[in-house]
Amino acid sequence: MDDLIRRIAALKKEKNALILAHTYTRAEVQDIADVVGDSFELAVRAADTTAAVIVLAGVRFMGETAAILAPDKKVLLPVADAGCPLADMINPDQLQRLKAAYPSAAVACYVNSSVEVKALSDVCVTSSSAVRIVRNLPQKQILFVPDQNLGSWVAEQVPEKEIILHSGFCPVHHKIQPEDVADARKLFPGAVVLMHPECTKETRREADHILSTGGMVALVKEKKHQRYIVVTESGITHTLQRHDPAAEFIDISNPAMYCRNMKKITLETILRSLDEEETLVTVGDDIAEKARGALVRMLELNR
Ligand code: SF4
Known part of the structure; x- marks a missing residue:
């Protein structure tokens, strides 16, 4: 592994x-x-680098x-x-039909969507920015796509808006049941439950804190607790441990969180990607221009 790491570092410098x-x-x-971060942090860093x-x-x-936010850079996907x-x-046709059914609604599109869907949206949101952005939109009616769970969480936080949900869900988060969390609490008494808003409404009731992954990092950095049950994709426990090495992070024992x-x-x-400059992400100019509008509005409305 050390050799791989050295070769990646050398190529990174060279390129x-x-x-x-x-x-x-x-x-x-x-x-x-x-940089290790959530979608929003990565988008900001890509735009700034x-x-x-x-x-x-x-x-x-x-x-x-x-690629859209940094059009002058070479953006590579390792896989x-x-x-x-x-x-x-959700695909563009489905979104067009929804827009036709709700012509006065603003379309808020979770960044977990295709570039074509972003191009048809008024603004993009991430899990860390969705509540603030929806609150700041001038329209009362919001078409929220594609994640029904994040959308329902936003609707709870911003009751003054009428949120119309699409039916999408993250298969990793959607499967977690309230009992999974309750069982983990029994096994690890006193642990603070951090949960991602992509979990269902019923499961979210079991959380102490509903946070984006960036929000989880911010809370853990405060070092107020010793033990956490983490209800989101398992990779984040490594991130959190780096920010508070003394605390215990319990990855909920459900194989779906992977x-x-x-x-x-x-x-x-990653090494192959850097070496061969593959796979280069390209987005057509027209579609990139439209999607950039929704992404830039996300960055602006989150200030
Ligand atoms: S965890 Fe869910 S939302 Fe995130 S990339 Fe995987 S499937 Fe998509």
């Missing part, structure tokens, strides 16, 4: 590359990344987002077929 890794990637991938090459250790929509099933749960797409990214795939 003036930045490695951005999502918190759901493997521990060893997070350890060699320049002076590096010539961005290696996006994450799934396809993250690579597309980086071309690392996708997001949630993003695939995103096999995120875990496709390995040190070997």
Whole structure:
């Protein structure tokens, strides 16, 4: 592994590359990344970087987002077929039909979506920014796509808006049941339950804190608790442990909390990606321009 890490570091320097890794990637991938963060943090860093090459250790929509926000950079995805099933749960035709049914609604689109769907949206949101952005939109009626769970959580936080939900869900988070969390609490008394808003409404009732992965990191950095039950994709326990080595992080004991797409990214795939400059993420100019509008509005409305 040391040799792989050395070769990645050398290529990174030679190519003036930045490695951005999502918190759901493997521990060893997070350890060699320049930035480990949630979708929002990665999008901001991609937009700001002076590096010539961005290696996006994450799934396809993250690579597309980086390519749109940093059009003068080479954006590489280590694994071309690392996708997001949630993003695939709505296509442009379905969104067009929804827009026709709700013509006065603003379309708020979770960043976990295809570039074509973003191009049809008024604004993108991430789990850390969705509540603030929806609250700041001038329209009362909001069409929220594609994640029904994040959308229902936003609706709870922003009751003054009328939120119309699409039926998409993240297969990793959607399967977790309230009993899974209650069982973990019995096994680990006193643990604080951190939960991602992509979990269902019923399961969210079992949480102490409902937070984006970035929000979880911020809370853990405060070092107020000794033990946490973490209800989101298992990769984040490594991220959290780095921020508070003394605390105990319990990954909920359910095999569903594993995103096999995120875990496709390995040190070997990152090395190959840097070496061969593959797979280059490209987005057509027209579609990129429209999607950029929704992404830039996300960055603006989250200030
Ligand atoms: S954890 Fe869920 S939302 Fe995130 S990439 Fe995997 S399938 Fe998509």
